[in-house]
Amino acid sequence: MAANAQDRRSAGPVGVGIVGGGFMATVHSRAARAARGRLVGVVSSRPERAVRAAEELGIENAFGSLHDLIADDRVEVVHVTTPNALHAEQALAVIEAGKHVVCEKPLATTVADARTLTDAAASAGVTATVPFVYRFHPLVREARARFASGETGRLLTIAGSYLQDWLLESGDDNWRVDSAAGGRSRAFGDIGSHLVDFIEFVTGDRVSMVAATKRTFFDSRAEHSAITTEDAVAVAVQTSGGAIGTLLVSQAAPGRKNRLHVELAGSAESVVFDQEQPETLWVGRRKGSLLIPRDADQLAPDAARLVTTPGGHPQGYQDAFNAFVADSYAAIAGEAPDGLPRFEDGLRAAAVAEAVMDSADTGTWVEV
Missing domain, CATH: 3.30.360.10 (Dihydrodipicolinate Reductase; domain 2)
Structure with missing residues (x-):
């Protein structure tokens, strides 16, 4: 199960895993870094893509599979940034491993799968957020x-x-x-x-x-x-x-x-x-x-x-995304940010x- 709030507050930077190696993985990795997360690992559709993503995004490790990523004790929260049809299966695997999860929208391609994920996250007691960043x-x-x-x-x-x-x-x-x-x-x-x-x-x-x-x-x-x-x-x-x-x-x-x-x-x-x-x-x-x-x-x-x-110094999309991830990590630490999706x-x-x-x-x- 996920660490309790007191343990999380006293620990160092939250350990971050990312699933996917495309555009949204880039956005999530920037936001995770801005929120002082430790980018532990990434997994993609193929091992060579994971290696490339790790190099390009400055992530410590490229994992061969989602199973290997979530089995690593250094990973506390997993960002799911893959194509929509994969969200339900991958996010559920993260939850069942006792990890916190940030899952790209749509949360799932069916209402039934979205409800399954919502219920699973509540039962597991993990922080589970979706980036409605606007x-x-x-x-x-x-x-x-x-x-x-x-x-x-x-x-x-x-x-x-x-x-x-x-x-x-x-x-x-x-x-x-x-x-x-x-x-x-x-x-x-x-x-x-x-x-x-x-x-x-x-x-x-x-x-x-x-x-x-x-x-x-x-x-x-x-x-x-x-x-x-x-x-x-x-x-x-x-x-x-x-x-x-x-x-x-x-x-x-x-x-x-x-x-x-x-x-x-x-x-x-x-x-x-x-x-x-x-x-x-x-x-x-x-x-x-x-x-x-x-x-x-x-x-x-x-x-x-x-x-x-x-x-006079503009803020934009990435700033909004950074704030969303920062509030997600604050929730992992036991806080209750207002308006967190x-x-x-x-x-x-x-x-x-x-x-x-x-x-x-x-x-x-x-x-x-």
């Missing part, structure tokens, strides 16, 4: 604080989008387009999950009903054919609190790289956050609208604690994605 932009926490304090009033409407262009053309390809590797949903499962998590985290309200339509613009790409996963999806939503809204998710929007944009209209004020311009938060009022900068002196305490550079949140995302896909397939409103 929660860790300081101005996202500022927006959340405004809703929690009642400044925004009652949530009325939602206008959200997450747009990318990396799969714009038929020659663009990736393992994610294959449902066997990525799961039933691609665009929504990959980035729409961030959008819904953002909305629910900031407002404290939950999406309760969805009506969706989806499109696959290319059923064949450079290395894949008979593609069924969606390139884009549009969703009408209702919330438990009575708000209504629309969501647009696309991986074929020219010029948009990672444009997560959300406008939340309350009865007293609106807030707008643009992930590609994360240094300001627009607060709209009938009289006297504001543009709030990422300046610790002007922010709520939970937002200010995430400010790591002076105003755990496996329960990964399970929630899986349930929303399933409802969206069911709605798109049936053409009806579906309850989440």
